[in-house]
Amino acid sequence: MQASRDNQADDSNTEPHNLVELMRAIESIDTPSGRIRFDEVLDAIGRRAFGPLLLLAGLVTLMPIVSGIPGVPSLMALFTLLVCVQLLVGRRTFWLPGWLRNRTLPSDKVHTGLKWMYKPAKWVDRLLHPRITFMTGRQGIRLTALACFALALAMPPMELVPLTVNIAGVALTLFGLAIMARDGLLSILAFLITGLSLFVILYNLL
Template sequence: MAVSKGDTEDEPREPHNLIELIETIEAIETPSGKLRFDAVLEAIGRRSFGPLLLLAGLVTLAPVISGIPGVPSLMGMFTFLVCAQLLVGRRTFWLPAWLRNRQLSSDKVHKGLGWMRKPSRMIDRLVYHRISFMTGDFAIRVIAVTCFVLSIAMPPMELVPLTVNIAGVALTLFGLAIMARDGLLSIIAFIITGISLFTMLYNLL
């Protein structure tokens, strides 16, 4: 959900698809060999719900990155905070310093993003504006509630193989749906969310 009021010329250009998001992250300089989460947020902007969901989805989806212990839970906390703030009406998303200052190996991040480049190009070709009521203001709030619930489930999902990656698919599709106003992706993401939650509960209960 983009915000125009109070924008400045220094506000980063919002990515509009998967490839643009990947290229934005890859362009961040990492002289220390570590990629700070805050640097990624600064590069993609803190005011748009879609790109932030897409970021959480990509990190959770990529096996090279999500396989690092604690990363899915970290993305769950990130999603939780972003969704909670959208639901209470905040226009710029705030995150605590301990989350912003988290770092990952830039080599692993680039490897994970490289793994996703080819499928991302294919997906971007299939995304376009359709079934717009599924990405309107009310629908975005429903998406936020759904992702809020999903974020709470992500830490226990680490105990069930692949379920957290399925959650990453759902977050990725929700982010893309909002950015491209593609209601079909939103519908698919709701279905995948249900599958990921059912799979987790089935294996843990």
């Protein structure tokens, strides 16, 4: 029991609290094989918190050099779906199947994408602070999970429409940051971008 509490405390201490911290956690992963395993990324950022996991999905989907790899947006969509479903049913620790945890990405492309995003990430982090906090409370997070669930369902066909998957990445990133910083204004903006991305994909497919 004590070991379990210690593990929970360690997760809390290592969990990133903003965009730059999450990026540095990913960058610190040792990759002698030249590939980053998804399980290693989850170990670096923690597996218990909804916000950082959404932010991870958004960040990977947002980086053009990574999201342009065939299948990556669909992989992030599946990851988002699993996390959202487990949040909605009340799980406290998020489970992922082994085949998904063992998927890898080329470390050079991930590091290049992170380097490209550092300056805007620092600017974004300076704007974060708690406001309109009911949007990131218990009910607000459940609404966020439903919105992200819908967004994830739309992401595989987004691979067929240029740039739309990156818009979805922006929405997921903002949702993750909103929850981590208790910033309801970001949450509202993320809902608007989610609506826009769903409209764009429906317009292009119908």
